[in-house]
Amino acid sequence: MITILRTKPENFDFVRLISELDKDIQIRDGEEHSFYAQFNKTDSIKHVVVAYDGDIAVGCGAFKVYQGDTAEIKRMFVNPENRGRKIASTILEALETWAKELSFASCILETGRRYPEAIALYKKNGYAVTRNYGQYEGIDDSVCFSKSIY
DSSP: OEEEEEOOOHHHHHHHHHHHHHHHHHHHHGGGGGHHHHTTSTTTTOEEEEEEEEEEEEEEEEEEEETTEEEEEEEEOOGGTTSSSSSSHHHHHHHHHHHHHTTOEEEEEEETOOHHHHHHHHHTOOOEEOOOOOTTOOTTEEEEEEEEOO
16 A cells, blocks of 8 residues: 655655656756756655555655746656556645645646656646746756646
């Protein structure tokens, strides 16, 4: 059974999981990695969830304030050996629930065209493709999504 822990970005398991995520991103993004890496720092993130299968951390996600009542979903990851078990959807739902409890009305996020599994995940969970926002405006490889959670 998967359990979700609300925690902070200093959590050991979160740090380990995003290290795995960053290795995957570096391979997929290639030469563009440094551009995207600047937007994936955890210094402005205060809300983190870690998914556990028993006592083993298998996935994570986070959100931060984007602006006003909009939260930005960040650092979504499930380790490869645990994919296909709806863990990412469970993490995403936990993040949306927490954001709603904190009076956020919507969530936004960005992923890349090189991540078809992520695009499918967000569409499956009710996110709609939207115009690229903020630092992703004009970036052809970025795909941005939004969802009302109110």
